[in-house]
């Protein structure tokens with residue numbers, strides 16, 4: 001059955017709305033992780049949205065592939081960033097098998113999966129897409145992000161040429177945050193994200209046949225604390241002692257560049 005495209009009315013406004021977002025951080029970490037990949041490698045951005053990260057990587061010569069469930073997000077990516085290799089695909093059923101050297105799934109795309117089994121299926125699908133030596137980098141937002149910055153708030157934002165009206169509510173029982181965005185031109189979107197305990201995500205990574213290299217607070221690249229609002233996960237199908245040494249160097253590079 002065809003699912004409704006939750007981003008249909010939002011997609012063409014997405015980039016100006018997200019203009020303040022620090023994509024440089026994802027760019028620095030993603031490009032650093034390519035140290036693990038062979039000289040010629042395949043990068044897949046899963047849940048690529050409007051292709052902001054892909055566009056940045058293209059500028060350093062990468063020809064990344066992008067998939068997303070939302071056709072309207074992919075159409076906007078094409079319109080804004082030209083001829084990117086894009087396809088509609090679900091995180092839970094990626095159309096790749098042992099082909100991807102570096103897989104990213106960022107800006108809380110994983111939180112859009114609303115059932116535990118969806119997350120497990122997505123991680124299994126990502127693990128299957130990776131080559132034996134492939135690496136996965138995904139992130140999630142925490143309950144702290146939602147309760148601190150969004151829950152119970154109604155607010156408006158001015159953007160060039162349009163205004164957005166936001167309303168956000170978090171249900172602590174279902175762990176689902178619902179944020180509605182209305183655009184003054186008439187468009188409307190409902191963004192639903194589920195918050196998952198880190199212990200569940202760590203276990204799901206292992207169940208999907210991968211081992212973790214890092215679970216870090218995105219703002220410090222140190223272990224998460226109760227103040228953490230976003231968490232970066234880095235996993236490989238197999239983690240050797242050499243991988244751990246290499247990752248230590250990558251982490252030092254990232255810390256030098258970002259923190």
Ligand SMILES: C[S@@+](CC[C@H](N)C(=O)[O-])C[C@H]1O[C@@H](n2cnc3c(N)ncnc32)[C@H](O)[C@@H]1O
Pocket residue numbers: 007046047048049050051052053067068069070073089090091092105106107108109112113
């Ligand atoms: C917050 S946006 C992030 C987009 C992009 N990664 C970025 O950094 O701008 C979340 C994206 O996840 C996509 N998404 C949600 N559920 C998905 C699924 N099951 N399969 C593939 N993409 C999905 C949405 O369509 C949306 O483009």
